[in-house]
Amino acid sequence: MTANLDALLSPNSIALVGASPDLHIFRGRTLKVMLGHPYAGRIYPVSRSHDEIQGKKAYPSVAAIPEPVDLAILIIPAEHVPDELERCGVAGVKAAMILASGFAEARGPTGKELQARIVAIAERYGLIVCGPNAEGYANTAAALCPTFSPAVDNMIVPLVPPWRTRGHVAVVAQSGGMGFGFYDRGRAKEVPFSYVITTGNEACLETFEIVDHLLDEGKTDVFLLFLESIKDARSFERAAAKALAAGKPIIVAKIGRSDAGRRASLSHTAAVAGDHAAYQAMFRRHGIIEATDIDEMVDLAAAFSLCRERLPAGNRVGIGTVSGGGGGWLADACVAAGLTIPILDAPTRARLDEHIPVYGSSQNPVDATAQAIVASGYGELARLIVASDEVDAVIMIVSARSAASFEKEADKLATIAKASPKPILMWSYTLPSADTTRILSQAGYPLFTNMAICARTLAAMVHYRAIRERHLP
């Protein structure tokens, strides 16, 4: 059965146990981060030593709060957590997020005993418990950020790009640093995140129960997971099958390919990483996409977020380029990723040749030369290539350093992407400006800076569509 995690992830009232006025420590920072966003629910600081904290009335205990509390955030020393959790249970709190560290991941037996007590208390009261050793979460739709992560502090931009209304990405991560790292990198690429949820040791609630809940909730289209272990194979199987049926890709970083990685997971979240080959077989079976770097994770999420409804039907790629040298280089990268670069059909080439000077090429890669791009624009070139029956997808090589030319053809680019049943990706050999990134993302084009990742992402899209079609009636 799927757990209803609304009390944890969409609470109406929150107790912050351990709140502090000191902005240099995590207990003070967490309240500050929460108050920095326009969350519409109630936040109750709980403190034994203060009546007021950061302008909010504080309460001496959870029991003293004048209304039933959905969620308690615990940032107190590990040894006090079980007793406090017990008090939360007695007070009728529905869910708890434990940010404290020093449990099963710590050296010595004490932490393990503390964690076992947490599990017992959670079961006794039917409490939903996330953590311990977590870094909190962000629910962007609710403007709710119970976390000390700097990634959602002092925001000068909204939590989600205002123009994004779909294709939302949820992060679920055993590591707080990596989880909010995905957010930090992805936000800069105009990726809309629904949630960033960090789970730490997963003493009670584990990743795939959360995925299952988010699938039911329906606000998320792509999942980015950072896993040190999978605690429950059945819960994994259920969520993975449900996601595949819904066409909502799961992108995974699974730690523990090496002995050193497995050692690190054990000391980080007490996770037993297990045999990696077995995990990979399990991932492949369920169409789960594995990535080995943070850049790759975020680029995969950005691409599926924009293109999951027009995935390529095969692995034949058309490359259109302003740089002849870049065309050959990307062709090599595509072939290395398992894609093919067919020579285009004669009618398409004839149409392209009307735009391309004699020292360019329409064969594929289509080397339009800078002159043709200046004259005709990237959009026109992409439109002609993507119309060819010889290709299942297009990658355009662009220089995204300056936004001016993209600004000019933004409407045309949007029309072309919308009309095309095939995805069109872009790779920039110069460093994209923030404006270009926004314009292209808004027009429906995932923009890559790393060529190898661009090629591998397209290959993952091909593979994901194929496995879905194989699995579904």
Next chain:
Amino acid sequence: MTANLDALLSPNSIALVGASPDLHIFRGRTLKVMLGHPYAGRIYPVSRSHDEIQGKKAYPSVAAIPEPVDLAILIIPAEHVPDELERCGVAGVKAAMILASGFAEARGPTGKELQARIVAIAERYGLIVCGPNAEGYANTAAALCPTFSPAVDNMIVPLVPPWRTRGHVAVVAQSGGMGFGFYDRGRAKEVPFSYVITTGNEACLETFEIVDHLLDEGKTDVFLLFLESIKDARSFERAAAKALAAGKPIIVAKIGRSDAGRRASLSHTAAVAGDHAAYQAMFRRHGIIEATDIDEMVDLAAAFSLCRERLPAGNRVGIGTVSGGGGGWLADACVAAGLTIPILDAPTRARLDEHIPVYGSSQNPVDATAQAIVASGYGELARLIVASDEVDAVIMIVSARSAASFEKEADKLATIAKASPKPILMWSYTLPSADTTRILSQAGYPLFTNMAICARTLAAMVHYRAIRERHLP
């Protein structure tokens, strides 16, 4: 014999044949870019239709210029190039850079005939000719940029980071887009470039003659090459051996791993890409480092630029991290790249444990936890790890989003890097700010954003040192 290319790359006087007042076309843009930098030599626009262009007196022909000209830049239609080159020869011009396209790379026989005429004229007059189909170059020390590349136009920063006095990187690229793309990406990472030289079809002068010249000149420590073909194996062998002896790494992107890549090279610069396996064997023999993406090229250059005098003696890596999850992930990436992550020795661990809370780990990866980093700083952690006899290099996992903490420990970081005979690299899981990038680079730490590239770069450093020690007496 090594060609003296000073007339081409460090001229005292330049004729710009085809100069135009129209800033929307390459002929106008090239003059504008040149005039935008404080080059100390003389620039003479040559034009049949104007007496003055962009504020400079223009001349009707190269012969009419009142002094001997070192270098002629030709941006005129391909069919006029041979005659103009002949006139340059007659006028005693020493070198020519041909930016025009439409030669051997073009469809049909005309271009190939034009290119053959260029070769004959260059030989007849002893002219040094670069191109055709090139995009010009940048000589940063001379503030000389005869190119239409936007990458060196409208600079709001100096061509080279002002604090950089050594570790300069020269780009030599058959592709103008890629060559200046390396510059654009690398400049943002505080990499000091000595030259960006684009060579196009290499009808006469080819990449390794230029590398040879730059080695003799002595202003360059690292080479970034974009190759579609190697025209002359002997010139390659000579330059490669000389670079290896000098400890000046050559990093190469070689196009043509795939049929499609070879096809693209042929239509781009008329290059016959050849068998890639044979190239790779040749590269390995000479300690040449091959990379498959623009990010990887630039990161390799940045790392060798800062650390080429303290390369790792072996493949044992110490990882220090603020994020436990990141530590395991990076350990996996290091092992995948052929590196090892040994458990640290007891005395080092005892020293580390004084800083690390009970829920961290000193084994390796050293999971210091965010608390210990806030209290002790990244520098102290790096210092303790790098001192261990068990490691040959260190990678620190940092959050480089905010510069504040790095600013505070900048002096200490610089002292530690300077004192260490082993390299210390950094990988940031958040998007680095420009300030952090500068601070860390200035302190001697290559900063990576891509974890897989970070691991592969360190492996390349290990390999490069090993191959040098094997080859040298």
